[in-house]
Amino acid sequence: MGDARAGTVAMTRAGTRARRGWRLPDLTGWGFVLPATLVIVGLSIFPAVWALLLSLRDGDLITGGSYVGLQNYRDMLDxxxxxxxxxxxxxxxxxxxxGSIALGLVLATALNLPIRFIGLYRTCIFVPYVVSAAATGILANFVFDPDFGIVNAAFRALGLPGMGFLQDPDQAMITLVVVSLWGGVGMPAVVYLAALQDIPKQLVEAARVDGAERRHVFRHVTLPQLRPATVFLAIWQTITALQLFDLVYTTTKGQPLDSTTVIVFYLYRQAFQLFHSGYGAAVAYGLFVATLAASAVALWYTRRAEA
Incomplete structure (x- = not known):
């Protein structure tokens, strides 16, 4: 009887030790993950929830204002x-x-060629992407200044009339697009370059053996293999375009005549200049829904095309 009880106790202790040994790797893993999790919750989830609650109120960031429900979202419609x-x-x-996707594909195709100093060329294409948009905007102010800018100086040297660029309501947005392409084309170029190098060479060689010309190989072999990269870049660049702010803030500040006032700059003005923080938060959530919808449509269309 005593031996049976001692055996039961020993088995219980062994099971307890086994469970502790099984939990130890989990606790160790959580010990490494917990700091990053707290940062994500503190800097992402909590502000998002707080902004959602703020969008239901009519006030500034200090007083909080009164609860108005969905009135801020109704005001957006008018x-x-x-x-x-x-x-x-x-x-x-x-x-x-x-423009960024097409230009990135062209640059990636060129950077995939076996030429000398190819590493230098790839670095030069990607460097503008890692430069902050604020620095890009400050540089754009000097380059496209109507009176002292490099571009107008070149135009005058060629006997051409100068242009208003960022100070002309009809040219300001086009100029911002040009500056954005210069600073943001490095991302599509690198993604496409990686995708091009991942295409099996047997497919290209088989097409050429069958007598396909280079343009046919590119259209019927290369482009279909780049479809996943194209979908990713379309979604990524769309989100980037919808969240445009820093370039506008450092160049035009929404001017001239509000011709470059984009959604993010508009909500910044509402929340931090006019102190309509509740309405600004509502605009931010409206932009979030629009971005989510655009991404969902792109994924749905891609899956339908593949099917």
């Missing part, structure tokens, strides 16, 4: 300035997203 900012953002996205 806000002509917001519709204008949305139109400017849409125009920027329509010009920037396809």
């Amino acid at each position: 806000d002509t300035a917001l519709r204008a900012a949305a139109g400017h953002t849409l125009l920027y996205a329509v010009l920037f997203v396809p």
Whole structure:
């Protein structure tokens, strides 16, 4: 009887030690992950929830204001300035997203060739992308200044009339797109370059053996293999375009005549200049829903095309 009880106790202790040994790797893993988790929760999830609650109130960041429910979202429907900012953002996205993807594909194709100093060329293409948009905007102010800028100086040297660029309402948004392409084309170029190098060489060689010309190989072999990279870049660049702010802030500040006021700059003005923080938070959540919808449509269209 005593031996049976001692055996039961020993088995219980062994099971307890086994469970402790099984939990130890989990606790160790959580010990490494917990600091990053706290940072993500503190800097991402908590501000998002707080902004959602703020969008339901009418006030500033200090007093908090009173609860108004969905009134801020209803006001967005009648806000002509917001519709204008949305139109400017849409125009920027329509010009920037396809332009950056197409230019990135061209550059990646060129950078995939076996030429001398190819590493230097790849670095030069990617460097503008890692430079902050604020620095890019400050540089753009010097380059496109109507009176002292390098571009107008070159035009005058060629006997051509100068242009207003960032100070002309008809040219300011186009100029921002050009500056954005210079600073942001490095991302599509690198992604496409990696995708090109991942294409099996047997596919290209088989197409050439069958007598396909280079342009046919590129159209019917290379481009289909680049579809996942194209989908990723379309979504990524669309999100980047919809969140345009720092370049506008450092160049035009929404001017001239509000021709470059985009959605993010508009909500910044509402929240931090006019102190309508509740309305600004509502605009931010409206932009979030629009971005999520655009990404979902892109994924749905891609899956349908593949099917």
